[in-house]
Amino acid sequence: MKQNKLKRIFALVVAATISATVLVGCGDDSKKSETDEQVLTYNLGADSKTLDPALNAAVDGGIVLSNAFEGLCRTDENDKAIAGGAESWTISDDQLTYTFKLREDAKWSNGDAVTAHDYEYAWKRVLNPATGAEYAYQMYYIEGAEAYNTGSGSEDAVGVKALDDYTLEVKLHAPTSYFLELTAFPCYFPVNKKVVEADSEWATKVDTYVSNGPFKMTEWNLKDSLVFVRNDNYYNKDEVKLDKLVMKMVTDETSAFATFKAGDFDMIDVVPTSEIEAGLKDGTFVTYPNLGTYFLVVNTTGENASDDVKKALSDKKVRQALNLAIDRDSIVKNVTKGGQIPAYSYVPEGIPGADDKDFASKEYFKSSGDVDAAKKLLEEAGYKDGEGFPTITLLYNQEGAHGDVMQAIADMWKKNLGINVSLSQQEWKVFQQTREDKNYQIARHGWVGDYVDPMTFLDMWTSTSSLNYSGFASEEYDNLIESAIKETDATKRDELMHQAEDILMDEMPAIPIYYYTQTKGIQPYVKDVRVSPLGFIYFDKAYIDGK
Template identity: 55%
Template sequence: MKTSKVKQLCAVALAATLGMSILVGCGSNKGGDKAAASKQEITYNLGADPRTLDPALCTDTTGTTVLANAFSGLAELDENEKAIPGQAEKWDVSDDKLTYTFHLKKDLKWSNGDPVKASDYEYEWKRLLNPETASEYAYALYYLKGGEAYNKGKGNADAVGVKATDDNTLVVTLEAPCPYFLELTAQSYYFPVDQKVVESNKDWANDAKTLVSNGPFKITNYTIKDSVVLEKNENYYDKDKVKLDKLNLKFVAEETSAWASYKSGQFDVVDTVPKSDVQGALKDGSAKSFPNLATYFLSINVSDKAKAVDPNAAKVLSDPKVRKALNLAIDRQSIVDNVTKAGQIPAHGIVGKGIIGPDGKDYTEKTTYFDPKGNVEEAKKLLAEAGYPDGQGLPTLQLLYNPESGHGDTMQAIQDMWKKIGVNAELQSQEWKVFLTTRVQKQFELARDGWNADYVDPMTFLDMFQSTSDQNNCGYNNPSYDALIDAAKKELDPQKRFDIMHQAEDMLMNDMPVIPLYYYTRTIGIKDYVKGARVSVMNTIYFKNAYVEGKK
């Protein structure tokens, strides 16, 4: 998913892995009498304005946080990020692991009272794969038999492996066994939509009156560039566990203003803490740091569209030696120590830290592709070999970023580091929604990028760089890489599967269409009286079990 010291824990923190979420400030009464004495309302500043709240089109973390609290999938994720029953009360899996039969709970309803049917899932999954929908997440449903063929115009919807056999039964057939398929069904792009509502109004996702959902909260107000208001959904199957009456999600992009509002009590939770305040806030407990399975990186436009942006820059950046020189000129340790200052870890590969393989070791132990501190002399040597000694003959390169969350400070640091090898970069800032569109359309030379895991497996970081993926912002196209990813998805032996994924990352990092910078941690402001919220390692806060206790 695209990206922007705990005082009390009532769950065990991730010991050496990121396979567990964290529950914040859980009280012993689990939201009982004391919670009832407090006003059950939380105001949470998400920062950036979501590009869309349509599950088929939403790709950014702000939008998916809204969706994660307003919708519910066949499965939900527990504290270990493993699938547990959600809208499906149970499922059967065939011996060959290719067919999943989901049995929906009885009498499920949408927030408007319409019945939730298995056909709503079939409709939405096929809608997402429909090439006319132009979903960037279509590739995430290529696991379905016939899914890729339909999305590429080589098949039809009827051949896609998802079928509602009655109102409460959904039969799903996969192309190949997928060890994390159940976890995928808990992601926003696998959420259902109310077919009747969607087909009756093409702008349904822009209006709270038609933004019908099936999760713990319903959307009662949506003001673009300002806020989304969620209220308890009385039609939710598990409504008795929902303690909050209202969840106000604000979109104040300027983090200094948001932090001031948090400190004054106007916000109960803020998604980011200004870099200048991080260390002090962690020390005094006004902010807390959480594990985050995510990687911050730069995308280099190596697609055919790069020539239309600037043919000179496109020619330069098409040379792997230039790309590697840019990579080696960056001192990541300096960036995390002096710029971000929130416990981030310098990256040495694209797959995030915290995924434990079949051998019991972190996947990243085998992926140190370069010294995170950089190597200026080697960078200069590579530039000279590419025909640009000390940067002579190089055009000024354009580095694109969005200003939210202090990205400009990081880009400034990179700009200064590149100057040391003779590379001049011009910084260009675009507001979040515009930036996302520019990046997807590949109208850039170099751009800030980042990826939060959708599930705890290396594949979530790797398959987006296949040539068929709409999340492939850099436009990387290597048939050998594509073949390795396809092979890994079909491999049943866990260790062999991880070995193939390592080979794929070896190839990606040798070609270097992306420059990994650091592995995220997540620092947020969250008041001590906010209890029971689950902070996922995949950058989402779930408020289903949250409540307010002791707010003065």
């Protein structure tokens, strides 16, 4: 590899794994005036599809949940597990049985005690087929979980059991080195069994939105804002400095930026591309590592498409041609302008392998593209110079600058392959459902790791994964992933995952575009917000100083 790329990889590995979270500002808490109410207004930039821990599958919802709820573990500045709802735990010698001792002072925001029964209920609720949780597969590490979720096993056989009010036993079907980190992920959050069973719509109303984290909801203004206050029933409430956290839902980044400049927003999640250079220069914008890949997902089944589109997109040579016709270097340089790294694989840079080198060590394609090879593949598929190729629709959500990226890709396909592309956009909530229903041809997608391991990018493409929106199915791929999950030798495990990615990048149900960074607008008086490369933002230690 060229020296500049090696430096880039090293920098991201250090940022995303050795120091995988970043503190925004730092300062002495004694500077904060005790008479001033601590209020932070943050523009989330989205109206989340759901705020139910079992049903959420988006980063925006995950940010909300991670400040309202808390799992058995939390994560530290390196995204490693530390004590959360559980004050301690033991692991059996065979690494299959975890016994968690819960904090007896942990309470729900309504004053109820948080018990092991709440965790058992919440986890089995995620796995219950009737719940329809997209993230149910993330619990397949648990003994009996996959069988229950797929209808071939019983709830009683799931390896999660409350031994008493404050002891939870979890049995895995194979050793999982990152299982403790998984317990800090939103789908593993507990829910108040009594509240949820009493009202199936509990997660849509302020009065019933009972949580166990540092903040509790007090207002929900549809399509406008969520208002949280410090949860006085939180066991660690004395460490929470904010009195109020307001999460706004302004989806237009230009409008959000104007409000930020006016001083009415203290932090914005997304910034206009045109303002990035100036914002980074004057210090109001900060770019953080983001362990994720921005990509296109292809509906390989042809479901809900005409016969000619189905024929084209079900041919892997067509998908390979589409991939090679994209100049990612140009997109990153001229369109996104946020320090993103042009992709050359699906698993992004920033995850160390068993050999301590970056797992993303294989260049599957040139980030600048290969137009000649793309033309040849398209000709082999029966569409020389694009003749006879149907017009395809490229779908994206309207929030953010996705339209600019999609337009650039459409122009490249037209220029390089002679393919006509129709662009279509939808509001975020609608778009997510459309993609999930496979009611699209090619769509924008993106994935940020749930934990620092290649598996978080690979297991979503198994044939049984509810997050596999492409319809891609490969028995060989499924077997490799299953073998990797069970493999305890780190080197062999990496080899299996590399073989799986080889299949993924040959079949191309996903066309990687770039590896994410995250540039956010943060006023200088905002201190100690933690921005994780996994996409979450934590406000439990944040405060305002000098506004």
